[in-house]
Amino acid sequence: MRFRADIRNIHTFTKFTASLATLGHIAWVRLDNKDVRFTVIPDTGTQVWSVLTLDTIFDNYTIQSAAPNNTINLEVPLAVLQRALRSAQNANAASIRLTKKDNIPLLSLTITTETLRSSQPTATAPGQDHFAGNGTSSSINGFHPDGPSTDFREESVEFFGARQDRETVVTQDIPIRVLAAAAVEGLHEPRCRAPDVHIVLPNLVQLKTISDRFTKLALATKSGAGRSIGGFATQSATAGPKLELSANMHGCLRLALHTDSMHISSLWTGLENPELDPEQVSDGEDGLANHPSTRMKALGDSTGQHGEEGWATVRVEGRDWGRVLSVGRLGGRVIACFCNQHALILYVFLPAGEEVVVGGGESVLTYYISSYAA
Amino acid sequence: MTVLSFSLTPEATGRLTITALNLSKTAYAAFALDARTFFIDYDFSASSGAKSGDRFTCQLLNKALQSVFKGRSNEGRGRESAVERCDVSIQDQPDKTECRLIVKMLCKHGMTKFYRLTYESVEVMHALFDRTAANQGWRISSRVLREYIEFFGPKTEQLDLLAQEGKAVFTSFTEKVATGTEALKQPLETAISLHTGEFEDFHMQQDMHIVISVKDFKAIVTHAETLRAPISCHFSLPTRPLQFSYHNLGMHSEFTLMTTGDMRAASTTPNPQFVSNRGSSRQPSVIPAQATGRSASEMPPPPRPGISKPLLSQSQRTSAKAQVRQPSMTESDPDPESLFMPDGDEDPRWEPLNYEQDEGEEMLGWDANNEHPSQQTFRDSGTAARPPRRAEPSQEGLEPTQRLSQMHGMFD
Known part of the structure; x- marks a missing residue:
């Protein structure tokens, strides 16, 4: 089993790892001839399934494995990987390889830097x-x-x-676990019904600031209602404040918080609802005509002020949602798919590198966020 | 380090020395604050009846002093409570019932804060470090090191210093070996390989491993960087003490740390090779590679500036080198008094520690007289005359545990 690659875009890789690390401690990393997949499945909260094209982060990529399709499956501690990558921020060059030391498998990151003169x-x-x-x-x-x-x-x-x-050479050895193909067989990307509304999200920095503010307010009013502050630290993700996120097919997105003492909401209008590609929809044109989003298009309006018709709504846990939004640092285009009262799926498309390989696929992170009951 | 010790000396050679020793007595720190450069005003007159002569020494709890000074540096910036001046005085008059160290902080708006700390008047012990015996070492800008210590993972415990092929290698590691899912909780192992050309001075035996604590190293480098002073490191062999020192702005800092490490590489090499850039400071980018491999007897290191003590003579130095070779000879000739059968070279490492024989040759000497704390030197006087006595440094009493590097010896 061999794996070795030069890291070509250290900043992207670092930010990518940092966003994943907010959601879970350990990532399942699948390496093969075509792409690199990072998957984070925490016990509770949002799952991320990401696919990176090789040239997004790697160069001179070599992989060799006895497993089918030349695949290597690893378990990688994200915080440690992130820390290792951080020491490469000012590097001239960095490479990563799979190795073993005292029978412990490692991802060894070798960083070459110029020192201070x-x-x-x-x-x-x-x-x-x-x-x-x-x-x-x-x-x-x-x-x-x-x-x-x-x-x-x-x-x-x-x-x-x-x-x-x-040149100064820094070596960071990241302890990992190698997974057998059988161990990951049972892992499948969640399946979801066709979404009711799909919409391009506004700038995530802005969305995150407002979301975090709402979450804070919710926590503050709760503690004002007589609950102990210490209790919040131990609260699981399911117990936190719920934000209500809604969108329609006329470019409107609404973020709302409802507590006993207040109702607040923010409304974005004029967002884009991307057209579905008939080839991507089952049954082609017919499928598109019967697609839930097509029906939703007939309802609601672009001001978003007239009633609840045409809105698809999900409820997300405030802090978990904040962690999801931290992916905004990668600066990609984000499409949110709303399955009314059921789930929210975010597709984060990473900005393509300087050389776009035709038909080379896209790097995309997929977040699966399930909706809480009202 | 729980206890801080103070010593004050008269104004002519005046300095306030603050020292601390950790509980396991493996690390010792000393800060000497110069009377003229560091203080605005320094006034000391020895009390006539004092038994210790013209000095004042005392001891107080580190925590107590810390709570007075910690975090004050942030208050200097235009805050309401900014400290404008800090006066420290000692109240030890015989007519007062209690001895106190009094810290007076004069703040803005005429506010004054008093802290009265109880101290214990004791004789202070100082760890002594013989720099003439510590003939290896290096000096480097603290800024360069500061940049790299960030890379050491927060949970790593030990730091290995190694010289190899014109490079200085700093490796942080943890001895715990975890398996299964626990393996993922292992901290990062970081190796930083610096060219010796980055050092102002570098002289270290090839392939010798010296191990200290990462935490100590980080703390030392961080503090040195705040003083913007280059750090010097002096050492001789693993399991012997090592000293970091730097000084600037009237503050002289010295840290004496006990080391562990792998003696085997150092002791079995019949002709120890050195990675060095000494004597080649004018062409640092070319020479180090050539200098590698020259033994020190061919190229004696020049006297380093800043050392006031006499260096060993040439012949002494050669014999000091020679003793490095000794262990391989003595290991096959175990203690005749031993109850254990000689069993090849595996055996000595299982020997109980022989404390008595090591007496008088510990590098960490204690000196309660402390006439001139900074000038006194504990000398390994036997070095030249009785080299065999220092021949088994790996068995010295100060080693807390068995080294990991020796572990595999059990079944091979």
């Missing part, structure tokens, strides 16, 4: 200009100032060799 002894300075204009080299830094010029070539080879060694 400040530590250099300044004594090299006098030699700096000695060979400038010699034409034979692009030397920038001082080497042996007294070196006879006949030795120059030899020395410069040594010099540049030494200069490369000068």
Whole structure:
């Protein structure tokens, strides 16, 4: 079993890992010839199933496995991976490989960085200009100032060799578990009925700020009602405040909080409801005509102020929703699919890299959020 | 470190020294604050009846002092309670019933805060570190190290220092070995490989592992960085003490730490090789690779600035090197008094520790006289004359537990 790759987009990888880490401690990572899949299935709360094309984060990707389809399944602790990646923020280069040390499987991250120049002894300075204009080299830094010029070539080879060694190498060993194919056989992406409403979400930063504010207000009013503050720390995700999220097929999104003492809501209008691709819908054109979203289109209006007709609504747990929205740092386009009173599915499409491979598929994170009863 | 010790010396050579020793007595920290540079005003007159002569020494609880000063640095920035000046005085007059260390903080708007701390007047012990015996070491900008200590995982426990092929390798690791799902809870193991050219000075035996605590190292580097001072590290061999030191702005800081580590690589090498950039500081980018492999007897390290003590003579130094080779010879010649049968070289590591024989050669010496705490040196006087006595450093009494590196020896 072999896996090795250069990391080409360290910032994307770090942010991606950070967003996943908010939802769970451990990710199931599936590597194969085509793509990399990260899946987080926490005990409670939102599941994430993500597919990254290889060139989103990797370069010079090598994989070799005895399992069918050249697949490697791993369990990776996300916080540790995130920490390891963070030390590569200013790296010149970083690569990752699967290895073993004392029989413990590891993902070893090797990071090469330039060090601060400040530590250099300044004594090299006098030699700096000695060979400038010699034409034979692009030397920038001082080497042996007294070196006879006949030795120059030899020395410069040594010099540049030494200069490369000068880079600092940081190795971060991430403990992991290798999963047998049988262990992951039973894991399937959740299935859901066709959504009633699909809509492009507004800027997630904005949405997150407002959502977090609502959640805070809900918590504050609850504690005002006489519950102990200490109790909240131990509350499970199911016990937290519920936010009501609704959308219609006329570009409206509404975030609302209802407690005993208040009703607040925010309304976005003029959002986009993307057209469904008939090829993606079962039964093609007929299926599209009978699609729930087509029926929802006939209801409601673009002001979102006239009654509850045409709205699909779900209730999400405030803090869990906040964690989901942390994916906003990746800056992708987000489509939310509402199954009324049932579930919310978010598709986060990562911005494509500089080279778009035609037909190479897209990197997409899929969040499955189930709705709570009112 | 629960107890802080204070010593005050007269104004001419005046300094306030604050020291602390941890409970297991494996780490010792000393901060000497210079009377003229560090303090606005320093006034000390020895009480006539004091038995300790012209010094004042006392001991107080670290927690008590910390609660007075902790977090004050943030108050300096235009806050209501900003401290404008801090006066510390000691009340030890015979006519007063209680001894107190009094901290007076003069704040804005004429507010004054008093803290009266109880101290215990005791003689202070100082750990002594023989720098002439610690002939290996390095010096590096604290900024460079500060940048890298961030990479060590928060839960790792130990730090391994190693010199290898022109590189200095710092590895943080944890000895706990977990299996199954627990394995995923293991902290990150981080190795940082720095070129010796990053160091202002570097001299360390190739392939020798010296192990200290990551937490100590992080704390030291973080503090050194706040003083913007380069850090010096001095050591000799694993299981011998190591010292970090740096000074700036009238504060001299020294940390003496006990080390563990793998002696085998160091002791079985018949001709120890050194990774060094000494004597080549003018061409740091070229020479280190060539200097690797030269033994120190061919290229004696130049006297380092800042060491006021006399260095060992050339012949002494050579013999100090020679003793590195000794263990392989003595290990086959075990203690004749031993009840255990000699059983190859596996045996010595199972020997009970022989405390008596080590007497008088511990590097951590204690000195209650403390006439000149910063100048006194505990000298391994026997180094040149009786090299065999230092030949079994891996069996010294200060080692708390068996080293992991020796574990595999059990069944092989």
